[in-house]
Amino acid sequence: MDMPPAMAKQMLNAVQQTEEVEYSCDDVYRLMDEYVELVRRGEDTSKLMPLVEHHLKMCGDCREEVEALLRMMDSDPQR
């Protein structure tokens, strides 16, 4: 399969940030509610949930879900 150069560059960026052990999307999903509550309380999530934080850098799908979740919580009049 041919590989466009843009992919190589993007790939290198991702490779640079790759860790031996990473959380998968399921791991992150399990913790996502807890994670967003920490974010909203202004806690240091990079210290408290570094693996979740790292996954969110690598995974656009999970990042979108966290963003949507935070917007949803912000709009909740009971919070």
Added chain:
Amino acid sequence: MLKRTNEQWISDLRASGELHEVAIKDLRDIVVSGLPAALSGWISPNSPQFEGLAEEVAQETILKVLSHLDTFEGRSQFTTWVYKIAVRMALTELRRSRWKDVSLESLVETEEGPASPQLMADSSVDPEVQTMQSDMIVRIQMMMKEELSERQMMAMKLIAIHRMPMEEAARRLGSERNALYKLMHDARLRLKHRLAREGLDLGEIFAVFESR
């Protein structure tokens, strides 16, 4: 609406009769009223599709909440857990509809042929630097071809080049999102290890691309 503790939510949802009915109605209301904010940037609440989507997401969320009540560990507010379920439902649906008219074949066909390494090299730079850059690209491309499976290359192409969501790429490849993430992680790790074996430092590679 009644503000419930986590325990009250659980017991009301497990109850029968009116307690149960009211809790379900409240659950539906909080999902439906939170969706416009959650989906801002995805779909406008004024769009003709919005109401149907919101209704469907609310229904599916309620079903999932009821069938997964045992798995709620109480580590967040109950409604945050419900929101998480609703968001996953909604975005899964929106991703699918956003990409539904794009066929894998069309993505593969519209791609330009084998991209020449010169394309990536910056033409405004010194010719000698340009040569260095294209040599580096050739080397990286070689490594990727040697290290990655066809499936890993395909997944990477869909996600990195075509910006396809992982969930959608997984669906197209007959897999699921979690497995695809692991496949991609494995691909990244292979490349990282290969670069290390070759004594190639990523900082140096980026420096080659940034030199003038």
